[in-house]
Amino acid sequence: MNAQQQETLQQLLQQYRDLPGGLLPLLHAVQDALGHIPADAIPAIARAMNQSQAEVHGVIGFYHDFRTSPPAAHSLRLCRAEACQSMGSEALAAQLRTQLGVEDHGHTADGQLELRPVYCLGACACAPALQLDGQLHARVTPEKLSALLAACGKEAKC
Amino acid sequence: MLTLYIPMDSVACAVGADAVAAAFAAEAARRKLDIDIVRTSSRGLFWLEPLVEVDTPQGRAAYREVSPDQVASLLDVDLAANGDHLLSVGLVEQLPYLKTQQRLLFARAGITSPLSLEHYLAHGGYQGLEHAARLSHDEIVAEVLESGLRGRGGAAFPAGIKWRTVRQAQAEQKYVVCNADEGDSGSFADRMLMEGDPFLLIEGMTIAGLAVGASRGYIYVRSEYAPAIAVLRQAIDIARAHGYLGADVAHGGHEFEIEVREGAGAYICGEETSLLESVEGRRGTVRAKPPLPALQGLFGQPTLVHNVLSLASVPLILSRGAAWYRNFGMGRSLGTMAFQLAGNVRRGGLVERAFGLTLRELVFDYGGGTASGKPVKAVQLGGPLGAWIPPSQFDTPLDYEALAAIGAMLGHGGAVLCDDSLHLGQMARFAMQFCAEESCGKCTPCRIGSTRGVEVIERLLAAPDSAERQRQRALLDDLCDTMQYGSLCALGGMTPFPVQSAMRHFPADFGLDTQEQAQ
Numbered sequence: 244m245n246a247q248q249q250e251t252l253q254q255l256l257q258q259y260r261d262l263p264g265g266l267l268p269l270l271h272a273v274q275d276a277l278g279h280i281p282a283d284a285i286p287a288i289a290r291a292m293n294q295s296q297a298e299v300h301g302v303i304g305f306y307h308d309f310r311t312s313p314p315a316a317h318s319l320r321l322c323r324a325e326a327c328q329s330m331g332s333e334a335l336a337a338q339l340r341t342q343l344g345v346e347d348h349g350h351t352a353d354g355q356l357e358l359r360p361v362y363c364l365g366a367c368a369c370a371p372a373l374q375l376d377g378q379l380h381a382r383v384t385p386e387k388l389s390a391l392l393a394a395c396g397k398e399a400k401c
Numbered sequence: 402m403l404t405l406y407i408p409m410d411s412v413a414c415a416v417g418a419d420a421v422a423a424a425f426a427a428e429a430a431r432r433k434l435d436i437d438i439v440r441t442s443s444r445g446l447f448w449l450e451p452l453v454e455v456d457t458p459q460g461r462a463a464y465r466e467v468s469p470d471q472v473a474s475l476l477d478v479d480l481a482a483n484g485d486h487l488l489s490v491g492l493v494e495q496l497p498y499l500k501t502q503q504r505l506l507f508a509r510a511g512i513t514s515p516l517s518l519e520h521y522l523a524h525g526g527y528q529g530l531e532h533a534a535r536l537s538h539d540e541i542v543a544e545v546l547e548s549g550l551r552g553r554g555g556a557a558f559p560a561g562i563k564w565r566t567v568r569q570a571q572a573e574q575k576y577v578v579c580n581a582d583e584g585d586s587g588s589f590a591d592r593m594l595m596e597g598d599p600f601l602l603i604e605g606m607t608i609a610g611l612a613v614g615a616s617r618g619y620i621y622v623r624s625e626y627a628p629a630i631a632v633l634r635q636a637i638d639i640a641r642a643h644g645y646l647g648a649d650v651a652h653g654g655h656e657f658e659i660e661v662r663e664g665a666g667a668y669i670c671g672e673e674t675s676l677l678e679s680v681e682g683r684r685g686t687v688r689a690k691p692p693l694p695a696l697q698g699l700f701g702q703p704t705l706v707h708n709v710l711s712l713a714s715v716p717l718i719l720s721r722g723a724a725w726y727r728n729f730g731m732g733r734s735l736g737t738m739a740f741q742l743a744g745n746v747r748r749g750g751l752v753e754r755a756f757g758l759t760l761r762e763l764v765f766d767y768g769g770g771t772a773s774g775k776p777v778k779a780v781q782l783g784g785p786l787g788a789w790i791p792p793s794q795f796d797t798p799l800d801y802e803a804l805a806a807i808g809a810m811l812g813h814g815g816a817v818l819c820d821d822s823l824h825l826g827q828m829a830r831f832a833m834q835f836c837a838e839e840s841c842g843k844c845t846p847c848r849i850g851s852t853r854g855v856e857v858i859e860r861l862l863a864a865p866d867s868a869e870r871q872r873q874r875a876l877l878d879d880l881c882d883t884m885q886y887g888s889l890c891a892l893g894g895m896t897p898f899p900v901q902s903a904m905r906h907f908p909a910d911f912g913l914d915t916q917e918q919a920q
Contacts, residue, residue: 256484262678262850263681263700264681264682264683264700266663266682266683267662267663267679267680267682268662268663269666270665271663271665292682298683300683301684302683302684304667305667305684305841306664306666306667306684306718307665307687308448308624308664308665309665309668324586324587324785325586325587325744325781325785325817325819325828325831325833326586326587326743326744326815326817327586327744328823328828328831329744329745329817329818329819329820329822329823330744330745330772331822361625361666362584362586362668362785362835362839363583363584363585363586363588363625364410364625365411365583365588365589365592365625365626365708365819366411366412366415366896367586367587367588367589367741367743367744367749367815367817368412368447368448368589368591368741368742368749368750368751369412369415369416369447369448369450370744370745370748370749372415374625377627379411379412379414379415380415380524381415381416382416383411393584
């Protein structure tokens with residue numbers, strides 16, 4: 244972590260250290276601020292929360308949301324639960340494999356876009372659904388997916 | 402002045418509601434038209450979204466699946482007089498889909514603005530708390546007990562008994578925890594309610610806190626529901642600013658505060674003890690019961706844990722009375738249930754009806770069959786741990802006991818339809834794979850059994866001959882038995898439901914002929 248990240252971390256530790264059961268809110272806040280939970284932040288987090296480093300690692304590892312490496316520029320979360328499967332989400336996953344060469348939990352060769360499966364986004368009545376850079380899209384067709392990806396290629400954030 | 406109502410529900414927005422609202426504002430400005438755009442919750446008629454409603458003398462007229470490029474042509478007709486347009490569906494409340502529903506929990510859906518306390522109060526809000534404040538704690542508990550309300554999260558445990566247990570427990574600090582980790586595929590009623598009518602949940606939790614003697618509440622919302630989290634946090638601030646939360650919530654010196662906690666992408670945290678671990682800041686590992694959370698729950702203290710819809714039912718039970726609430730439903734399933742139609746369905750959306758309508762009515766009368774137009778192959782009811790139900794069983798009434806009798810369950814009320822493009826052998830494999838991915842790892846049947854389950858189903862599906870198929874099938878049955886009876890919680894214990902129901906009703910998808918199936 245650089246000096247600025249250190250300072251951000253210290254502020255967040257102050258903010259959350261006395262919150263009952265505050266480890267999850269703290270980890271979310273660190274990840275929101277820094278993009279991921281840097282490995283060298285873990286000793287300080289453990290100390291502030293009065294837990295062992297192993298416990299903090301254990302919590303980070305348990306939850307799908309937490310990550311210890313920086314995210315790609317674009318994050319695509321494709322819903323693969325039953326309702327979306329019944330409306331062709333597997334075909335969308337196959338499209339991503341052929342079109343971009345990207346597998347589940349993987350990223351494109353240039354590292355710009357990462358693909359994560361997600362199980363239910365609550366848009367089941369308008370399946371299939373996906374989340375691109377935090378934005379929910381429903382009734383996704385192969386054409387709509389292509390258009391969303393194209394917009395991603397053109398802009399830094401879409 | 403023309404008043405338009407456009408939902409701000411995240412799924413309505415995911416199909417373009419924000420863009421439509423912006424287009425109306427821009428086009429009206431260009432024409433120098435005086436219009437008022439009210440962003441409301443969604444009616445739950447998702448196949449019509451983005452649904453735009455307009456005030457007319459007869460009531461609200463609606464226009465379906467509006468896209469930004471149709472906005473100009475809509476403003477060309479006399480909307481305020483229910484003007485004729487290609488997208489018109491007439492008066493929204495006359496739509497049979499909506500008209501035939503019994504909307505108690507979702508009475509305000511699509512009508513009010515989610516963060517308007519004024520709207521909430523004008524539509525019956527806080528009457529339940531007002532009534533509760535005049536009762537003793539025990540009288541509130543008695544009312545809930547009398548209503549017959551059962552937990553809406555899936556287990557359907559009588560709510561009043563839980564309330565009584567927490568009420569009678571002796572402790573300095575008690576908690577009310579709302580389980581808003583709605584992770585079941587096909588379910589979105591909690592999401593709709595939190596995004597669309599957050600004060601109802603806050604009021605329900607406040608009454609619960611008053612009744613059981615808890616001064617703190619937590620709402621644990623899954624991280625996938627970021628808009629719901631944002632709405633709830635704002636609503637809590639508004640409620641606090643108006644004295645509905647804080648040091649004195651019911652004019653009797655009773656304190657109640659609510660904090661929203663965000664999940665982190667773990668399906669298992671919908672299991673109540675795992676959820677409590679997560680709120681405490683730990684891995685979401687399931688706890689053994691007993692002790693019951695009602696006696697030793699959050700931070701070891703007596704805790705009332707309820708699903709969103711259970712808590713949201715409470716204000717109405719208090720304001721209208723238990724006797725009134727019992728008028729809805731059948732047998733031991735009383736009140737209304739928010740059914741959710743999802744997946745390959747022509748008219749997907751929310752159907753709130755008293756218990757007892759049949760699956761056929763839900764799937765065909767409301768849902769209109771599949772979106773693809775092909776015959777319905779099966780319905781998975783109650784999320785990823787629910788059984789696949791074939792059309793031959795569609796006449797089963799939707800009530801807890803009737804469904805249990807056919808080896809199915811209502812769960813959280815989500816129904817996922819599919820046509821023959823969905824291979825149920827693959828879905829059985831998916832059920833095991835999902836369990837493997839989401840298992841907390843505490844108990845062996847779930848942790849190891851799910852992975853072995855994926856392998857056995859793969860071997861079954863690839864079996865070259867009948868003898869091998871029979872061998873794998875026997876292994877799978879045995880494994881399902883171990884998981885069902887040996888797992889610590891419902892994840893491992895119910896994953897066999899979708900697997901075995903798929904195999905029982907759709908043997909051909911497993912390469913089993915009817916004769917093999919019968920063996």
